[in-house]
Amino acid sequence: MSTTAIHQMHTTSPLGDVMLAATKQGLAGVWFVHRQEHLPDTRAWVTDNAHPTLMTAATQLAEYFQGERQTFEIQLQPAWGTPFQRAVWQALQRIPYGQTSTYGDIARDIDNAKAVRAVGAAIGQNPHSIIVPCHRVLGANGSLTGFAGGLDRKKHLLVLEATHA
Structure with missing residues (x-):
């Protein structure tokens, strides 16, 4: 930066x-x-x-x-990240509230279907936790995998969104 x-x-x-x-x-x-x-x-x-x-x-x-907001209305300053990471983080913002995606889906979304592992690494470096919803990404089999805040927090966020979607 x-x-x-x-x-x-x-x-x-x-x-x-x-x-x-x-x-x-x-x-x-x-x-x-x-x-x-x-x-x-x-x-x-x-x-x-x-x-x-x-x-x-x-x-x-x-x-x-509190379940009163589903989208964030705030200007993000992408202070960190490579162009690839930023593309992944932008793709995360397209996952609707209360829904999930997979690492493979994100890789395909950024037109780099073979970059699943790199997508996972980029998601792990997301500097805007919650606001850029990396918690909405699951493993290919639907399993809870990776979240910088910890898997208990990821599960809580997904339950919160499912409750209010």
Whole structure:
């Protein structure tokens, strides 16, 4: 990422604390705090609990968890990622609320049907957890596989969406 200032704040969710990050261009990331191995280096980031993008993201996440929001209306700042990863993350955003897809489906969606493993790796690096719905991707046999927030959280998110879809 460039030298653009990154602002951060923490918010709570039914699944634990969440760290939000934003630049002046938009929301740069959403991560579950307990998963330290997935957090970027935040030492140069500025804590800003009044940043408008961060406040909007926190409000929309709260509405999502209450079953009151099915789509997020917030500008994303793709601060990280290769062109391939960004294509995968864009494909994730096309999975409708309450529905699921597979890694193979995502690979075909980005016109790279043989890249199933690379798709899985890109999904694992998604910096916008929940908002870019990587939790909606299942194994080819419908099994719960991989989620940076942990499989219990993935299951909770899928049940939440199935309940409110």
